[in-house]
Amino acid sequence: MTNDPEWKETLEDLANRRERAHGMGGAERLAKHHGKGKLDARARIARLLDPDTFQEFGTLVGGDIASDGLVAGAGRIDGTPVMVGAEDFTTLAGSIGPGGNAKRYRLAELALRNKIPLVMLLEGAGFRPSGEHYGRTPTDLIAQAKCSGKVPTVSAILGPSAGHGALVAPVCDFTIMSRQGAIFTAGPPVVKESTGEDISKEDLGGPGVALPSGVIHNYAEDDETVIDDIRRYLSYFPSSAWSYPPTRLADDTAEPRLTPEILDIVSRDNRQIYDMRAVLDEIFDRPDWFEVQPKFGRAIICALAHLGGYPVAVVANQPQVLAGSIDADAADKAAHFITVADSFHLPIVFLADNPGMLPGSHSERTGVLRSGARMFAAQTAATTLKLHVTLRKAFGFGSMVMSLLGFDDQVATFAYPGATMGAMGAAALSAATHAGEDYAEVLKRMELEASFRSAGHLGFDELISPEETRNALLVALQHGIFSRQAVAEPVSRTLIMP
Template sequence: MRGELEHRRTRMREMGGAERIKKYLHDRGKLDARQRLAALFDPGTFREIGLLVGTVEDIPAEGFVCGSGRVGGRTVMAGAEDFSVMGGSIGSGGTAKRYRIAELAMQEQVPLVMMLDGAGHRLTDDGGGGRSPGDLQAMADLSGRVPMVCLVLGASAGHGALAAPLSDFVVMSESASMFTGGPPLVKAATGEDVTKEELGGAKVCAEIAGSAHNVTPDDASALALARRYLSYFPQHAGGSLPTCDEGDTAPRSLDDLVEVIPPDDRKPYDIHDVIERMVDRGSFLEVQPGYGRAIVLGLAFLGGRSVGIVANNPAYYAGAVNSEAAIKAMDFLDHLGRFGQPVIFLADNPGVMAGTKAERSGILKWGGKMYRAERRLRNAKIHVTMRKAFGFGSVVMAHNPFDKQTLSLSLPGVTMAAMPASSGGPTAKLSAEEQARAEAEQASGPYKMANRLGYDDIIDPVELRDKVLDGLSMLETR
């Protein structure tokens, strides 16, 4: 009896066999399913669930290896599609395993990581019919309850690929692809000839569709990114936020920030240079850098506390908020709203994008939804106006008074109004005298706002980090 058990365990651990693993994974520079799980978890902590699913049909682990382990000392559930077994396709046993780890993640309130590299539903497995719980239902129910990460490490189609939009953070390796139906299905359905890369390659998903957040060179870097991402989150909604002290949690002056930010608000600069100086050194993790580049989003530690960053980037469209930027900011704010990180808004924009292209892309709709996400955010909010803030562009960046900010700050020399006078004046048919007066009023700085407590304080740029730390220090009871 013990001999048979060990024989079956050994067989189920073999995956698709050494030849198939080498041909389809290792020779292509990819890790196999078990190596991926080992790289995700702290050494020696992986505990497999459902090893013997597939033993009757002789399908090793049913093409889906899953279980629990520790990431940074904290428990996480994870599952990996095994491309060496029937192309990583999903049969009834695999569906049950996927449901089981999502069920346990919900029950034990721990994060879930899914690794995709498979063909989707297995056509040769009808599941026997009848009623049974579905893994996608479990993932949908889990959303917002615990952090959910999806790694796309090969071609992923159909049922399997749907794990990505149900997750909070999607990472693709450069060679991966993701779509509802692959090239053969597209050819049969529409007659279109298209490659995997053209249909849903990493560049398409991360820069055009916005269906992936980040792209990494290979499996190992994707797994390292997943570990890092989880380090900014509690184990579950309502849990304690993690802290990190790598030696740079104290106040410090940003003496060179005045050289980074041009005083002329028409001159671009890269907001990354501000963020990197403001947060604890080396702690900024940008989320979705290739999509909606007029806004920079990310996670960081500031004074050792986990925070979210939402920042206009004047290096793209002068920081004007377009539909793509609004969509990604809306999703990010909705996500952080479940887990409690304070959010720091760095505003420097001439408004939301205008023009026929912007309107046809739905800027009014998506800008409104971004504002709704910001307005409904119950996390602590700290707002800083950097150089300019006009109209609805300032509103979506948590500038409005009575928007439940813990702290509202401005740098000196800020230009602000309902719209830029240079363009708004001619529209309103102002006289030359009225135009000059309007431009002077906008250029007069934020002091009238401060005089009426529209800002809590006007700060020197060198004080940016320290003043934000002061705001975070008020959050001891949150």
């Protein structure tokens, strides 16, 4: 400490200002916040980051308004640098002022500049009513949008999130919500004033609304679990699109092994349902894989996993839901997931077992063909490594969106013996052509031979036993990884997404 009285006075003033900022909304508001079972903004950041790695900026922004309602800075997660912002609900309900808006822009700017992930922890009331001029207020979202596909972006909804602040979430690659979270264009008081509708924040945008609508990807019970899941999600990703995903050091769970259990999970009878999650348990490193958006578009499973220590993205049909038929929600979910995986060079493993796109008037009214086209465009435009297995069946457009398609630049394509492909299944085809019962039986026998006929003209690379699934995929992935002989760079996208 200096003996210079002027320096001493100046530094004491700095320390006092920092102390006021660190006090956030004050002891009373913090106690009320903690009483609801929530962590405060600074505690959330402390939970997210490795110990003693947080370097704050803009601490004194806002003057008497502590940090202007947004705690912002850089830190590390499992040693990897990240940018993080946390709205402070104890300070003017986490609302956005001019200084906070500038900090939000700076967070995204530094994330892209330093090529590191951006994490936003949200609980705020949107823009703050004020007579001050906010400048070009949407610039923070513009900066965040520029991060898309370049650095991983993640948000958490840990309380009510409204207006401009809420827009951060759908712009992110991945968003997770706690039990006390809610997200909406405008909160209940504004809705009441504007439309006369009297509604609670839970019914307006809580988990029961935001998860089925697809606005939010995942759910966890409390702040701690949400933040732990963010750490887990990011563990599969590189710091940016200028690097490849981190390979985990091999252990016993990453070794080659046979998967005979799949024979007991997947019936040879196409009409028998099973849980595809049990198949994932056998194929991928255990106990490891992380499902993304499990409550939306449930006919497709999207998951992050490791295969032999390599991070991969998994897109799998779920026979337990709609017999594996792909509806609009499932296709939309998969299209987004595929684009995120491709952006950050995660290999994609497709596990197909579906009777096609979901037919019917309701499905058509939801735009199933447009959504299917969106998924098809996403997977055909993907430049990352792609691997495919047909477990039992893949019909029509439902096979094409799952990368069962010639000349699609896959690393490997496999199928189980007896797997059936074609424009449609025997039952549907016989009904559509008014075929007699005898002809229907002929068609069924032809389906059983379909995999061998397809193998005869290299419709896929190899027929494999279910016991060989993990090892076949692992060896193909290891070979495909050798293509990474150039420096990673962001994916250039030129197609118009349907």
